[in-house]
Amino acid sequence: MTDAPVLALTTGEPAGIGPELAVMLAAAGTPAGRPVAVGDPELLAERAAAIGRPLELVELGPGEPVPEARPGRLPVWPVSLAAPARPGVLDTRNAGYVLETLDRALAACRAGEAEGMVTAPLHKAVIVEAGQAEFTGHTEYLRDACGLDEVVMMLATDRALHAAGSGWQGPRALRVALATTHLPLREVADAVTPARLSRVLRILDADLRRWFGLDAPRIAVCGLNPHAGEAGHLGSEELDTIAPTLAALRREGLTLDGPLPADTLFTPRHLADADAVLAMYHDQGLPVLKYAGFGRAANVTLGLPLVRTSVDHGTALDLAGRGVADPGSLAVAVSLAAEMARRGRG
Numbered sequence: 001m002t003d004a005p006v007l008a009l010t011t012g013e014p015a016g017i018g019p020e021l022a023v024m025l026a027a028a029g030t031p032a033g034r035p036v037a038v039g040d041p042e043l044l045a046e047r048a049a050a051i052g053r054p055l056e057l058v059e060l061g062p063g064e065p066v067p068e069a070r071p072g073r074l075p076v077w078p079v080s081l082a083a084p085a086r087p088g089v090l091d092t093r094n095a096g097y098v099l100e101t102l103d104r105a106l107a108a109c110r111a112g113e114a115e116g117m118v119t120a121p122l123h124k125a126v127i128v129e130a131g132q133a134e135f136t137g138h139t140e141y142l143r144d145a146c147g148l149d150e151v152v153m154m155l156a157t158d159r160a161l162h163a164a165g166s167g168w169q170g171p172r173a174l175r176v177a178l179a180t181t182h183l184p185l186r187e188v189a190d191a192v193t194p195a196r197l198s199r200v201l202r203i204l205d206a207d208l209r210r211w212f213g214l215d216a217p218r219i220a221v222c223g224l225n226p227h228a229g230e231a232g233h234l235g236s237e238e239l240d241t242i243a244p245t246l247a248a249l250r251r252e253g254l255t256l257d258g259p260l261p262a263d264t265l266f267t268p269r270h271l272a273d274a275d276a277v278l279a280m281y282h283d284q285g286l287p288v289l290k291y292a293g294f295g296r297a298a299n300v301t302l303g304l305p306l307v308r309t310s311v312d313h314g315t316a317l318d319l320a321g322r323g324v325a326d327p328g329s330l331a332v333a334v335s336l337a338a339e340m341a342r343r344g345r346g
């Protein structure tokens, strides 16, 4: 009997590529762990037929044992769609279904049925338009569901996702965490406060040690403004907020470089010294990460009391239902969650 960690795999927005990526992964055989899809079994069967990857779907009731993983088999914790789903066509009636899959996965982790969750992409706007005005993404939803003030979104290319010494031989390693996540740009500067930066950097430092095997992680911190504020002539946040916060955290023992101009920080010579980069906002850090490893990277939420990883892409409505989307990032997200779950045991 295998001890491969059971992972709750939410299948995401039903009009997007999430359901077929789960099918593709199961058809090919999962790289690690025993993913159990959380979603509508009929939808998964439909998408499997549409993309020509027939599957043995094994519906599991609560507490039922999860079978061994094998190519062509996909265990499912069923959640029913509210309305039929058509590839590429969003329907607000299914927004509640998407959130229910998250709640089911969370419940599985809390009950010990699963050792972690992996999320396929959801569509944020359709959930807001269905009436969840405050919804901004999985990261914040899980933070609130766990009653936390802060969690940290970090995306990393595949080699960087594996604990030191794992022998992984992927392309360039890059880890990029974000000080702010899904926020209009207009609100970012006000959100970069000493309290938030301190919380984020403490979580990042602790979880790089815990999950990534780094004994003394070195974190390079971006400035907010061009040229990190140009000595205060192009913005004062570096002098007033970021530099004093980093100085205080260094006194706690964190190894931090910065604030550094983001444009030069993201060059090979500067990255060579950094175990992770902290970007101040979403589009300061993620375009670089995606340029370095789109399709071979994953997203991990740090600071949660459970393992959660995700893909590096969205719902790709333009590709849905055709079987042409790349399942690479989902495979990376599953292997990372399995590795983290194993580390969490010891």
Ligand SMILES: NC(=O)C1=CN([C@@H]2O[C@H](COP(=O)(O)OP(=O)(O)OC[C@H]3O[C@@H](n4cnc5c(N)ncnc54)[C@H](O)[C@@H]3O)[C@@H](O)[C@H]2O)C=CC1
Binding pocket: 017, 119, 120, 121, 122, 123, 124, 125, 138, 310, 311, 312, 313, 314, 315, 316, 317, 318, 319, 324, 325, 326, 327
């Ligand atoms: N983890 C999650 O739940 C995420 C959800 N999203 C959500 O997804 C929705 C759509 O976002 P977009 O900005 O359009 O980004 P997107 O990632 O869905 O699409 C951007 C481009 O990348 C392509 N693409 C995406 N995934 C691909 C794959 N696996 N294989 C091949 N090509 C792929 C798409 O066809 C499109 O051309 C939004 O609601 C966004 O918030 C975005 C990122 C992560």
Ligand SMILES: NCC(=O)COP(=O)(O)O
Binding pocket: 136, 137, 138, 139, 140, 286, 299, 310
């Ligand atoms: N761009 C990354 C992203 O939007 C991830 O969002 P989520 O994992 O918080 O749903």
